[in-house]
Ligand code: SF4
């Protein structure tokens with residue numbers, strides 16, 4: 001399996017004008033070339049997702065959302081999808097804002113807080129493929145890497161909450177920590193059973209398995225349940241409603257982000273939407289067949305003829321995975337604008353008394369299922 | 375245990391219910407969308423709706439409209455208006471001329487009720503920013519041509535609910551249809567002043583005043599009196615009343631004391647006192663107010679050393695006269711001035727003032743500088759004095775006559791005191 005990084009190194013190393021033993025130079029160049037697309041992807045993702053979120057929330061509340069701001073003189077569709085320049089305008093506004101740091105804040109921690117969160121989201125993207133072979137670096141422990149790195153984010157949140165020297169921030173950070181740590185468990189366990197079935201931690205292997213068999217969502221009732229648990233816990237991990245007690249606007253102002261403004265705040269924002277994309281992409285890859293065409297997957301599920309597969313290939317793969325991820329993001333938004341927030345105790349109840357027992361039982365039943373039917 | 379599973383089941387069903395509701399709104403956005411993108415789209419005016427139907431006529435009044443062709447210029451509505459926001463100007467049409475018969479006329483000779491129109495309505499404006507929607511102007515109109523839009527008048531005029539304008543002047547609705555030529559023509563025929571021509575002239579004057587280069591010294595305001603108008607170019611003024619630099623009083627720390635002192639000083643200066651007298655009076659006033667501390671007394675004593683600039687003296691920028699009543703010649707002028715935008719009106723007044731002080735006797739027949747009387751503190755007395763002065767001057771009398779008459783009149787009113795006496799003495803001199 002080749003990855004983006006591997007091919008780049010090979011390409012640079014093979015070029016005639018690149019001197020021998022220039023590993024250092026190649027390393028730096030590759031790092032930059034690799035980081036750029038990830039950063040661009042995160043920015044683009046945040047912009048599009050914010051626009052989408054605004055529109056979706058507006059439509060669900062019988063409003064129109066942004067309609068006036070255009071970009072390059074183009075406002076977007078007349079009736080409903082106008083104002084496509086809104087997020088660009090907001091981004092410019094955010095970058096132009098004064099950067100305030102509270103006088104009593106712990107300056108150093110206050111400053112690095114958002115970047116740790118951002119760094120975690122950024123590094124997570126390295127392991128996530130968005131198409132066949134389209135991955136920055138293809139680890140053979142992909143799932144493990146993603147789970148491990150994405151949990152680093154909670155440190156950034158705690159730092160931000162602590163350094164702000166604000167009771168709301170600290171409350172938010174503590175809740176956030178409790179929540180993220182609790183929901184790591186169901187996430188890990190529901191991924192565990194997939195790993196159990198496939199026998200590999202590599203994302204490519206998991207998708208290959210689904211290509212040969214069927215999507216995990218349809219594999220067995222237990223994997224379907226695992227998908228549900230994974231997705232719900234994922235939503236909880238990115239702190240979105242109904243699990244948004246760390247930011248609970250009505251009680252905690254803005255949680256750990258209360259004291260942030262301008263650029264630093266937008267870093268939080270960027271990471272949050274990036275985390276959303278990570279959860280959506282992971283669900284798509286692990287349970288929904290990744291870059292496989294849904295039609296092909298459907299036919300495979302019913303063991304239909306191979307010749308019926310169509311719309312597959314590397315670029316179609318990107319298309320399909322995006323469609324799946326966007327659909328899942330839409331579901332997150334749908335959920336957010338429908339359900340009320342859980343109380344902290346309810347939140348813990350859901351994690352420890354519902355998700356974790358079910359996920360544990362799931363592992364057992366999937367094992368039996370595989371023994372008997374696999 | 376069963377409760378636990380039932381809970382989970384209920385959670386799913388209730389969550390699903392909620393999702394169904396929001397999905398219903400999302401997918402039916404065309405039908406359910408409540409937003410109206412106002413400047414781009416507007417609600418259609420309801421045909422039958424509360425406030426616009428007859429029975430609600432007195433509940434909601436949309437706005438005033440005048441069917442000007444039916445207006446006979448009887449001024450009933452203008453008189454009825456409690457806030458004086460209707461302004462009408464008419465010219466009596468000579469007996470042998472029929473309204474509307476002159477070439478190019480836009481007027482009708484009779485109203486739709488068949489009444490002969492004997493007055494040309496040269497101006498009919500309603501300042502809707504001032505109007506209080508009391509509807510009082512509607513009842514007296516003999517031709518029923520002024521009315522609130524809506525209610526029983528629905529068919530007479532479409533309902534209009536958008537009043538927004540960028541400038542307050544935009545809320546002065548002009549209903550008159552007479553052309554300038556027509557007004558001029560009828561005015562000539564009738565042998566009266568042509569108010570439209572006067573207005574045009576004045577507008578031109580204002581324009582000139584606004585266009586004139588700003589003198590550098592104009593930027594300096596001495597901060598004693600608030601400058602009401604935004605800085606408009608004003609020609610330099612000749613001082614028309616005695617003036618004193620009161621900046622020393624700024625040293626008084628207490629705001630109330632400072633205000634009292636300045637007021638007293640200004641009053642004394644206007645009354646034509648000398649510096650020493652001014653200082654005395656200020657002291658007296660402060661003592662009365664219980665504000666005289668030794669410190670303040672020192673500062674006030676400093677006033678005695680300051681020269682008072684006498685009227686007609688060196689050219690200098692006069693204090694912007696915010697509250698000064700302007701020279702009111704013909705009534706029409708005052709009227710027009712009220713309608714004119716504030717700052718410009720101020721600039722407009724200046725050329726007249728220039729001519730005044732030196733030649734108050736025969737500079738211009740009918741024009742006199744009334745500002746000299748501004749020193750009179752009592753409002754009633756001041757008004758009376760001004761009225762007499764302008765009347766006497768118009769009739770060709772000298773300031774001496776005027777002063778005599780004012781004296782008699784004010785004695786009757788019991789308002790003749792030393793201060794006024796001093797001012798009258800100056801008027802005579
Ligand atoms: S409605 Fe009242 S305030 Fe308005 S113009 Fe008529 S009389 Fe004046």
Ligand code: SF4
Nearest residue numbers: 445446448449451515
């Ligand atoms: S009362 Fe009627 S006729 Fe008389 S001036 Fe007013 S609008 Fe014209």
